[in-house]
Amino acid sequence: MIDIRPFASLGAARHGWLNARHHFAFGQYRNPDRTSWGRVRVWNDDEIAAGTGFDPHPHRDMEIITYVRQGAITHRDNLGNEGRIVAGDVQVMSAGSGVVHSEYNLEDETTALFQIWIMPDTLGAKPHWGTKPFPRTTGQGFVTLASGQPDAGDALPLNADANLRAATLAAGEATTLALPAGRAAYLVVAKGAATVNGLRLDERDAAAIVAEATLTILADAEGAELVLVDTEE
Template structure:
C-alpha cells in the first residue's frame, strides 16, 4: 500500500518569516486521519526567511530530526550545545526529560528544512543533541542511515526509537531497492526531483505513506534527493 500525498494538498501555515507545510496534524492544522504513521508523528516542510527562526521553546520525550535541504540552521540549547547544520546534513535532538532550544536561520539567504519527530521507545531519558555532515556522494545510488536506533548503524546519529532516517541521491534513470520488513511503516519524501516508487509517481516534496510492501523499488525520473523514515508501529 502506497498512499501518495501531493505537496499542494498538505496542511500548512504562513507566518511571514516561516512558511510551513505539514504532512501530519501539527499546531493549528488538524486532520484526524493524519495523526502519524507508526511512531512517526511529525514531518514538517519549513521555509525560513533570512535572519529569523524559532525562539527558545521547550520539548520533552520526542526524537526531533532536522534535515537541512537548503541554507543552514543554527541550534542553541540550555545544555550549552551550539552548532550550525548545512544543506544535506542532519541534526538530532533527543528531548528526553526536557530541553529548551532555539533554531535560527542566521544566513543571508532562505533556509529550507524537513523537521521530523519520532516518538521514543522510552520517556524521561536525559536530553541530548548532535549533528554531523553527510556528503551527498556517500549516498549516491543507495540509502545511507543518517539517524538510527539500531546499533549496527555505527555511522548514523543515534536515535532512542526503533526507527531509521535514511537519505539517498539518484541520477535520472537510476534505481534503488529498499527492503521493508513486515509490520514496519515507511514514509518517503523526495527533497528534490521526481521518482517512481513501485509504480507510484512522487514529485518534489510529495509524501508517500507505505505499508505492506516488502520491497520498495525507486526509480528516478529526474535527478532526485530522497529522505526515508522506516519505523515500527
C-alpha cells in the first residue's frame, strides 16, 4: 500500500520567522489520520528566515534528525556539541535522558530543512549528536545515513529500530529498495520529481508505504533527491 501525500495537503503554520509544513499532527495542526507512520512521529518541512532560529529548549527520549535542503543551520547544545550543517548534510541528535539545544540560521538567506522525529526503543539512553553528508553521487542508489541496526557500518547511530536512507538520482535513473515484511517506510522527494512503483511524487511530496516488498523509484527528467525513513510498523 502506498499513500501519496501531496505537499499541498500538509498542515501549515506561519510564525513570521518560520514557515512550517507538517506531515503529521504537530503544534496547532491536528489530524487524527496523520499522527505517525511506523515509529516516525514528526516530519516537518521548515523554512527559517535569515538571522533567526530556535532558541535553547529541551528534548528527551526522541531521535531527532535534521536534513538541510538549502542554506545552513548552526547547532549548539549543553553537551558541548556545536556545528554548522550546510545544505546536503544530515545531523542526528539522540535526545535520550535529556538535552538542551538551539538551532539558528546565521546565514544571509533562508534555510530550508526537514526535521524528523523517531520514537526511541529505549528510554533514558545516553544522548549523543553527529553529522554526515548527504550522498551526491548518482548511480549508487540508497545510502544509509543513520541506523539503529547493528550491521549499519559507518551510519550515524540511532536509538531506534529505524534507518534513514538517502539517494540522488540522475534524470531518468531508477533504483530499487527491498522493504522486508513488517517494515513501514516514509519517502519524501527533497528535490526534483520521481515515481515510486508507478505513482508520481513531485518535489516535497511524500509517500507513506507499507506491505510493499520492493520499491522501484524512477527519477523524472530533472532528476531527484530522496529521503526515506523505514521503521518497524
